Amino acid sequence: MMTMGTRKTNTNKRIPLRMCITCxxxxxxxxMIRLVxxxxxxxxxxxxxxxxxxxxxxxxxxxxxxxxxxxNRLEHALKTSITNYNREQLVKSKDELLDEN
Ligand SMILES: [Zn+2]
Numbered sequence: 001m002m003t004m005g006t007r008k009t010n011t012n013k014r015i016p017l018r019m020c021i022t023c024x025x026x027x028x029x030x031x032m033i034r035l036v037x038x039x040x041x042x043x044x045x046x047x048x049x050x051x052x053x054x055x056x057x058x059x060x061x062x063x064x065x066x067x068x069x070x071x072n073r074l075e076h077a078l079k080t081s082i083t084n085y086n087r088e089q090l091v092k093s094k095d096e097l098l099d100e101n
Contacts, residue, residue: 015028015029018057021056021068022059023059023064029049031059033058033094033097034049037053037055039053042082043078045097054079056074056078058074069091
């Protein structure tokens with residue numbers, strides 16, 4: 001049987017995959033940035049990945065981050081409305097998180 005190099009990566013089964021709310025690519029949880037809706041409805045970065053509450057994952061692509069604020073995807077995913085101030089905070093933190101780019 002010819003496999004043509006399209007091997008299935010069954011060894012990754014134990015690593016939780018999450019879908020980016022913008023590009024819908026699934027990636028390892030650790031490669032993604034988690035955002036969590038706080039009790040007051042504001043949205044925070046969850047660098048530990050352990051915060052409780054409704055969460056959304058976004059990959060580290062700059063494009064996705066542009067789109068996530070542009071199309072209100074984040075608000076949709078988290079079922080909240082983000083204030084301008086909150087949004088600015090997130091943009092700032094995002095810049096720090098994506099420093100290497
Ligand atoms: Zn993405």
